[in-house]
Each structure stands twice: as structure tokens, then as C-alpha cells.
Amino acid sequence: MQALPGFRDFFPEECARRNYIFARWREVARRYGFVEYDGPVLEPIDLYRKKSGGELVGQLFEFIDKGERHVALRPEMTPTLARMVAARARDFRKPIKWFSIAQFFRYEKQQRGRLREFYQLNADIFGDDSPGADAEMISLAIDMLRSFGFTAEDFVVRVSDRRAWNSFLAENRIETEAAGEFLQVIDKLDPNDSAATEQKLAAFGVSAAKLNEFLNTANQTWFEPLRHELDLRGLAKFTEFDLRIVRGLAYYTGLVFEIFDRSGKLRALAGGGRYDNLIEHLSDGATSISALGFAMGDVVLGELLTEHTTASESMEKWIRAQNEIDIYIVIAKEDRRADALRLGQQLRDAGWRVDYPLGAAKVGKQFQSAGHLNARVAVVVGEEWPDVNVKALATGEQRPIAHAEVTSHLATLLQP
Amino acid sequence: MQALPGFRDFFPEECARRNYIFARWREVARRYGFVEYDGPVLEPIDLYRKKSGGELVGQLFEFIDKGERHVALRPEMTPTLARMVAARARDFRKPIKWFSIAQFFRYEKQQRGRLREFYQLNADIFGDDSPGADAEMISLAIDMLRSFGFTAEDFVVRVSDRRAWNSFLAENRIETEAAGEFLQVIDKLDPNDSAATEQKLAAFGVSAAKLNEFLNTANQTWFEPLRHELDLRGLAKFTEFDLRIVRGLAYYTGLVFEIFDRSGKLRALAGGGRYDNLIEHLSDGATSISALGFAMGDVVLGELLTEHTTASESMEKWIRAQNEIDIYIVIAKEDRRADALRLGQQLRDAGWRVDYPLGAAKVGKQFQSAGHLNARVAVVVGEEWPDVNVKALATGEQRPIAHAEVTSHLATLLQP
Numbered sequence: 001m002q003a004l005p006g007f008r009d010f011f012p013e014e015c016a017r018r019n020y021i022f023a024r025w026r027e028v029a030r031r032y033g034f035v036e037y038d039g040p041v042l043e044p045i046d047l048y049r050k051k052s053g054g055e056l057v058g059q060l061f062e063f064i065d066k067g068e069r070h071v072a073l074r075p076e077m078t079p080t081l082a083r084m085v086a087a088r089a090r091d092f093r094k095p096i097k098w099f100s101i102a103q104f105f106r107y108e109k110q111q112r113g114r115l116r117e118f119y120q121l122n123a124d125i126f127g128d129d130s131p132g133a134d135a136e137m138i139s140l141a142i143d144m145l146r147s148f149g150f151t152a153e154d155f156v157v158r159v160s161d162r163r164a165w166n167s168f169l170a171e172n173r174i175e176t177e178a179a180g181e182f183l184q185v186i187d188k189l190d191p192n193d194s195a196a197t198e199q200k201l202a203a204f205g206v207s208a209a210k211l212n213e214f215l216n217t218a219n220q221t222w223f224e225p226l227r228h229e230l231d232l233r234g235l236a237k238f239t240e241f242d243l244r245i246v247r248g249l250a251y252y253t254g255l256v257f258e259i260f261d262r263s264g265k266l267r268a269l270a271g272g273g274r275y276d277n278l279i280e281h282l283s284d285g286a287t288s289i290s291a292l293g294f295a296m297g298d299v300v301l302g303e304l305l306t307e308h309t310t311a312s313e314s315m316e317k318w319i320r321a322q323n324e325i326d327i328y329i330v331i332a333k334e335d336r337r338a339d340a341l342r343l344g345q346q347l348r349d350a351g352w353r354v355d356y357p358l359g360a361a362k363v364g365k366q367f368q369s370a371g372h373l374n375a376r377v378a379v380v381v382g383e384e385w386p387d388v389n390v391k392a393l394a395t396g397e398q399r400p401i402a403h404a405e406v407t408s409h410l411a412t413l414l415q416p
Numbered sequence: 417m418q419a420l421p422g423f424r425d426f427f428p429e430e431c432a433r434r435n436y437i438f439a440r441w442r443e444v445a446r447r448y449g450f451v452e453y454d455g456p457v458l459e460p461i462d463l464y465r466k467k468s469g470g471e472l473v474g475q476l477f478e479f480i481d482k483g484e485r486h487v488a489l490r491p492e493m494t495p496t497l498a499r500m501v502a503a504r505a506r507d508f509r510k511p512i513k514w515f516s517i518a519q520f521f522r523y524e525k526q527q528r529g530r531l532r533e534f535y536q537l538n539a540d541i542f543g544d545d546s547p548g549a550d551a552e553m554i555s556l557a558i559d560m561l562r563s564f565g566f567t568a569e570d571f572v573v574r575v576s577d578r579r580a581w582n583s584f585l586a587e588n589r590i591e592t593e594a595a596g597e598f599l600q601v602i603d604k605l606d607p608n609d610s611a612a613t614e615q616k617l618a619a620f621g622v623s624a625a626k627l628n629e630f631l632n633t634a635n636q637t638w639f640e641p642l643r644h645e646l647d648l649r650g651l652a653k654f655t656e657f658d659l660r661i662v663r664g665l666a667y668y669t670g671l672v673f674e675i676f677d678r679s680g681k682l683r684a685l686a687g688g689g690r691y692d693n694l695i696e697h698l699s700d701g702a703t704s705i706s707a708l709g710f711a712m713g714d715v716v717l718g719e720l721l722t723e724h725t726t727a728s729e730s731m732e733k734w735i736r737a738q739n740e741i742d743i744y745i746v747i748a749k750e751d752r753r754a755d756a757l758r759l760g761q762q763l764r765d766a767g768w769r770v771d772y773p774l775g776a777a778k779v780g781k782q783f784q785s786a787g788h789l790n791a792r793v794a795v796v797v798g799e800e801w802p803d804v805n806v807k808a809l810a811t812g813e814q815r816p817i818a819h820a821e822v823t824s825h826l827a828t829l830l831q832p
Contacts (some may be wrong), residue, residue: 001499007457011453011500033741035739037426042423042477117594130774130775133774215471232757234758280621341648348447348448348559349559353446358511372509380563
């Protein structure tokens with residue numbers, strides 16, 4: 001019997017890698033003053049029908065529960081988050097800066113970087129529509145990736161903005177209803193086929209020359225304040241500003257960004273933007289609050305981590321520290337087991353990670369276990385009891401220690 | 417729109433409480449040398465049909481997925497864990513000591529201490545059938561609860577053992593097939609109705625006198641080694657040994673224990689035991705390995721925590737530390753925003769938790785924000801730039817600091 005296709009068993013090594021990603025996400029989110037929340041894994045399907053795009057709704061793990069409710073495993077966090085914020089927006093001081101680390105489910109065709117379950121960091125700011133919030137959000141995404149050891153050579157943030165397009169649409173008298181269609185045309189323009197481009201644009205009463213003029217000017221002017229703020233944080237080198245990027249523009253109301261590996265081999269590492277109208281829409285007008293956020297998944301990030309020498313070394317180092325124990329108690333004389341157990345309990349109570357043989361075992365095998373468990377110190381309980389021998393396993397140095405000195409000696413040896 | 421009945425929204429406060437429980441579980445599991453794993457939230461339903469009891473199978477969130485697979489949200493960890501261990505038992509040195517913190521789903525009637533989703537710590541030892549493993553497992557469960565601040569006045573571990581009953585069954589020539597039925601009778605005996613007791617036992621050819629003789633003797637002798645080992649760890653006071661407790665005995669093959677609050681008001685806090693035959697059964701004989709474990713849920717534990725003065729104080733203290741920030745940058749002159757942002761980025765890069773106003777705001781309001789966010793220090797960027805004013809918010813003490821000294825001064829102020 002196996003796990004379902006697209007679902008992962010997290011054996012200790014994989015679990016530690018997952019937890020490493022979570023730890024970095026959590027640490028950097030907190031550095032930015034974000035506070036953690038979470039929501040249900042299972043939600044009424046209407047929550048997603050109302051917000052998520054058609055594609056996502058088609059990929060839901062959905063069913064009727066025993067109480068005749070049509071429900072779905074969450075495919076993304078935003079609808080749950082929007083529901084929570086809409087319900088209690090007034091209880092929280094603005095800006096609300098929240099993050100979550102949660103698992104999501106989409107019934108998709110499996111391929112590289114795409115499973116049927118995955119984890120995402122979601123970070124969002126509510127109640128602040130200043131340009132400063134846009135810069136803060138992009139900086140957070142960059143600093144998360146930097147915290148893994150990635151540099152501007154490894155990834156790039158591609159930035160666009162719906163508001164620039166809105167001004168273009170207004171100038172060219174393109175109706176709001178046609179905006180989505182127009183942006184889709186922009187998305188699919190073939191730069192090598194100018195005849196087709198002219199023809200497609202003509203349907204909206206726009207010439208290629210006019211479009212290019214807009215893009216050339218707006219790519220410079222529109223992003224100037226954002227570029228400046230990222231620059232003084234030293235983060236501008238991670239970004240590319242290009243209004244040609246329109247993915248997600250139908251949904252977002254302002255800033256839009258996506259993060260890719262520089263090699264371009266992998267799927268997007270993260271994506272997000274400003275969605276000022278969503279809460280109002282989902283709450284049927286009951287709550288109106290500006291919103292801005294992004295999500296970063298664990299699967300593509302995990303691939304990039306594995307391929308990156310220094311980043312994967314940092315990860316492996318963290319994992320070793322995570323799973324190593326402090327002290328292995330070697331019971332050299334089995335009739336001293338009671339004393340060893342009592343000592344073990346004392347050391348655990350003091351907060352150390354302690355292991356020992358659960359049943360009688362040869363001393364050599366016990367030292368093997370100590371090594372296998374990456375113990376830093378072995379405490380040998382044997383003939384010398386109540387004194388013990390303490391061996392630092394990294395150096396091999398072994399010393400007899402008087403009973404009264406054991407705790408303080410270990411504290412010195414085990415200093416971080 | 418609301419969360420489904422029995423499902424929780426984790427707003428920041430609830431999320432922090434949940435994470436506090438996770439942090440304690442994780443820390444104590446590691447102190448005992450356990451290593452973390454996890455498995456899929458969704459599994460083929462046959463996995464549960466093969467192992468879980470009839471009651472659990474009736475409570476599954478189950479459905480047919482888009483690939484025509486009959487699947488279920490996990491109601492417990494053991495079947496997944498058994499599948500994983502059966503598949504790779506040979507790859508790991510024994511004893512295998514693993515723990516997980518995961519969410520589970522059961523479609524049950526909601527009541528106090530019972531939701532439709534909950535989290536559980538699961539801790540298991542594989543490949544060691546020594547009595548030492550039994551003691552280690554009970555000690556781990558006790559130390560987890562101790563780590564929250566609970567004492568022997570707050571909870572009790574009730575211990576029984578299937579092996580003692582096996583010897584009784586053999587002595588009294590009760591067939592293996594009738595064992596389950598017999599244990600159910602024991603579970604339901606009314607101590608005040610001796611006539612009914614005699615009658616029920618007679619069906620198995622046993623007298624009440626014989627049963628009582630067994631219980632009186634075995635309760636003393638059977639548990640002597642375990643009691644001794646827990647005693648020298650200082651943990652015997654947390655336990656009660658009583659073979660009359662037979663819940664789960666049909667499933668377990670040796671040790672069985674449950675943990676309850678002393679007041680008896682709440683449902684079980686944790687439960688577990690030895691299940692040496694399960695892996696062999698689930699793997700159709702492919703892998704045979706002894707096993708022992710327990711699970712502790714978050715819902716009942718959370719109730720006990722909230723009610724317990726010192727335990728809840730420790731929790732609230734942890735939560736404050738978790739969500740507080742180190743530094744709030746007050747931008748006293750808006751034309752110094754660029755400098756403030758640059759400083760903020762430096763301080764975050766140094767690992768501090770830093771916040772600041774995303775847009776222009778009055779100084780008084782910024783100090784309010786700093787207080788609301790539990791900032792430890794406010795750094796005021798204003799006219800004196802490149803020098804700043806640093807205010808320790810706990811004491812209110814404020815001092816001008818030269819630019820070159822800012823980092824070292826903050827490091828001193830913010831020492832843990």
C-alpha cells in the first residue's frame with residue numbers, strides 16, 4: 001500500500017527539509033512584524049466558487065460530507081483569509097500584517113514542481129494602500145529567499161501594475177468590460193509577428209506604436225517610487241519592472257509580481273499583488289479594506305534549494321543540528337541501569353536531549369548508537385559510579401568526572 | 417460565510433496557542449531523542465478499513481476523487497505510520513523513535529473537547545520490545561504534560577496490560593476468540609451488583625472470587641518493574657496501575673495507558689500502548705516489527721491549559737514573546753523616510769524584528785503602534801539624523817545615540 005499519487009510521505013529527512021523551509025519563512029515573516037494565523041483545511045465549496053478562478057475550481061478535491069454539505073480541501077489561502085478578515089477587520093489595528101504556513105490541495109496533472117498537495121507561505125497586509133506597503137511586500141519576498149542563501153544571481157522578481165494599464169485603458173477609451181480580454185491579448189502578443197499584433201490591437205482601437213510608446217514610458221516612470229525604495233534597501237537588483245507581464249492582472253487591482261529562478265528552468269517560486277476589492281466582493285459589501293499579499297510554495301523552492309550548493313549546505317547543517325542529540329548515556333554495567341535512568345531524567349529535566357539503550361547492549365554497540373544519533377557527548381555509567389566518564393564525541397577526548405561535577409561539566413561541554 | 421461546523425479559524429491569538437502546544441510537544445519529543453516525520457492528510461480509504469476500528473471508519477470524511485480513487489481524510493496517524501515503517505523499516509537503525517504533529521479529521525457529533533478536526537502528537541518506538549521502552553513511552557507522555565506546568569495533582573496516567581490478561585485467559589482456558597468479548601464484560605462489570613457479575617463471569621467459567629484474586633495479585637506483581645523504573649525517574653506519582661482498565665485492550669498486545677485530568681471532568685488527554693502485531697498485519701506479513709506509541713490531542717489539552725492558572729500564565733508569556741517585535745522605527749520627519757527604511761533593512765538583516773509606519777503618520781500615533789506591537793525599543797529617526805533617539809519602551813528611558821553606535825547600543829538593549 002502506498003501514498004496517493006501526488007502526495008508525499010515525509011520520512012525524517014524529508015520532514016526536516018520541509019521544517020527547514022517553514023523555519024526560514026517563519027523567521028523572516030516575524031522579522032518583518034508579521035503575525036501567524038491559520039484556517040481550516042476543509043471549507044464550503046462556495047467560498048472558492050465565489051473567489052477562485054475557473055481553473056482552480058476545476059481542480060478541487062471536493063465532495064459532499066455526511067451532513068450533506070458540499071465541501072472542498074483548500075486549494076489556496078486567500079478565500080479563507082478574506083473570510084476571516086471580513087469577519088473581524090474591526091478588531092485589529094491597521095495595518096494588519098499576517099502570515100500563514102499551510103498545506104493546499106489541487107487535483108492537477110503531476111509534473112516537475114507540481115504535486116497534488118503542497119505547502120505555501122502566505123503573507124498579506126490589510127488596511128494600508130500606501131506605496132510603502134507594496135515595497136514592504138516585495139522586500140519580504142526577497143528577504144525570504146535571501147534567508148535561504150539565494151542571491152540576485154539565483155532569482156528575479158518580475159513586477160507589473162494593473163493601475164498603469166487602467167490609465168492606458170482609460171486614455172484609449174477601452175471599456176472596463178473589455179479590459180480582461182485586452183490584457184489577455186497583450187499576454188499572447190508575438191513580438192516577431194507585427195502584422196498579427198497590429199490586427200489584434202486594432203480590435204481595441206489601439207496601434208502597436210501607441211502601445212510601445214506607453215510601455216517604453218510607463219516602464220520607466222510608473223515604477224520610479226517603488227524602484228527607489230527597493231534601491232535604498234539594497235534590493236533593486238533582485239527586480240525587473242515590466243508592464244508586459246500581465247499574468248494575474250485580471251484579478252489584481254494594483255501591484256502584481258512573480259518570482260522566478262534566473263535559469264528559467266523552474267515554475268514560479270512565488271507570486272502576489274494588490275487585491276483591494278476582494279474583501280468587499282466576498283463579504284457582499286459588508287467590509288471594505290485594501291489588501292496586498294503573496295504566496296510562496298515549498299515544492300519549486302525545494303528543487304532550487306537542492307540544486308544550489310551553498311543553500312543546500314546551510315539546509316543540511318540546520319537539519320543535522322535539528323535532529324542531533326546532546327547526550328548519549330552508555331550503560332557500561334547493566335546493574336547500574338537504575339542510576340543511569342535517574343541521571344537521564346535529571347539531564348532531560350534540565351532541557352538536554354538525552355538518549356540511552358532501552359535494553360541491555362554491548363558498550364561498543366552503545367557507542368555506535370551514540371554516533372549514529374549524532375550525540376555530542378557520551379556519559380559512561382559503569383564501575384566508577386557515582387562518578388562517570390564523559391567523552392566528547394567530536395574530539396574523542398574522554399575524562400572521568402566526579403558525580404557532583406557532572407551537570408556543570410556537561411553544561412560547559414555542550415555550550416552552543 | 418463561516419467555517420464548517422467543528423472546524424476552527426486560527427486567528428493570531430488562537431494560532432499562537434496552537435503553536436505553543438506544538439512547541440512544547442516538539443521540544444520534549446526531541447529531549448527524548450525522537451525524530452519528526454509526517455504523512456499525507458489524504459489516504460486511500462482501504463488503509464483505514466484494514467486497521468482502524470469500526471467506529472473510526474464510520475466517522476471518515478471520505479469521497480471518490482477525480483481519478484476514481486476512494487479516499488479519506490486521515491482520522492488517526494497509526495495506519496500511515498505503519499505503512500511508512502513497513503516500507504522502509506530496514507533503512508533505519510533500531511529502535512526507531514519517531515514523532516509527528518499532525519491534523520486529523522473525524523465526522524463526529526460536536527461536544528466539549530471534541531471537534532471535527534484536531535491536532536495530535538504521535539510518538540512511537542519500533543523495534544524494541546523491552547520493558548524499558550514501555551517506561552520510556554510513559555515517561556515521555558508525562559514529561560510532555562509536565563512541560564506545560566502540570567503536576568501530579570492535575571493529571572494521572574492509568575496503566576493496564578494485555579499480557580496480564582492473556583495469562584489469566586490461558587489459566588482459565590478462555591479461548592483467544594472469546595478474549596475480546598470477555599474483556600468487554602470486564603469493562604462493563606458493575607461493582608455494586610455482585611449477582612450480575614457472577615452470572616456474566618460464569619459464561620466464561622470464571623468466578624468473581626477468582627477474578628478478584630487475580631486482580632489483587634496481578635495489580636501488585638505485574639507492574640512491579642515498570643513502577644520501579646518510573647519511581648526512580650520520580651514519575652511514579654503520576655501513575656495508577658489497574659488491570660480493570662481494559663479500553664483498547666482488544667487492539668493492543670501489551671502495555672495500555674490513558675491519561676486523564678484528575679478532576680475527571682474532561683475526556684482523555686492522551687492514550688496509547690504496545691501494538692506488536694499491527695505492522696505485520698498491515699503489510700500482509702512482509703514486515704514484522706514490535707511497536708509502541710501514544711497520541712495526545714490539542715483540544716482537551718487546550719481546555720486544561722486555559723483552566724490552569726500557572727500553566728496558562730506560562731502560555732501567555734510565551735505567546736507575548738512569540739509575537740512581540742524588537743524595534744519600532746519612528747519616522748519623526750517624513751523627509752527622513754529613506755534613511756529610516758535603509759536603517760530598517762540593516763536591522764532586519766541583522767536578524768531583529770523591525771516594524772515602522774508604511775505611510776506618513778503622526779509621531780504620537782507611531783509610538784502607539786510601537787506599544788501595540790509590544791516593541792521593546794523605539795528608534796526615532798528625525799532632525800538629529802544621522803544620529804537617532806533610542807527609547808526603551810519598558811522603562812521609558814530615551815537617549816540620543818550617535819549613528820555609528822546604533823547597532824551596538826541596540827544589541828545591548830535587546831539582549832535576551
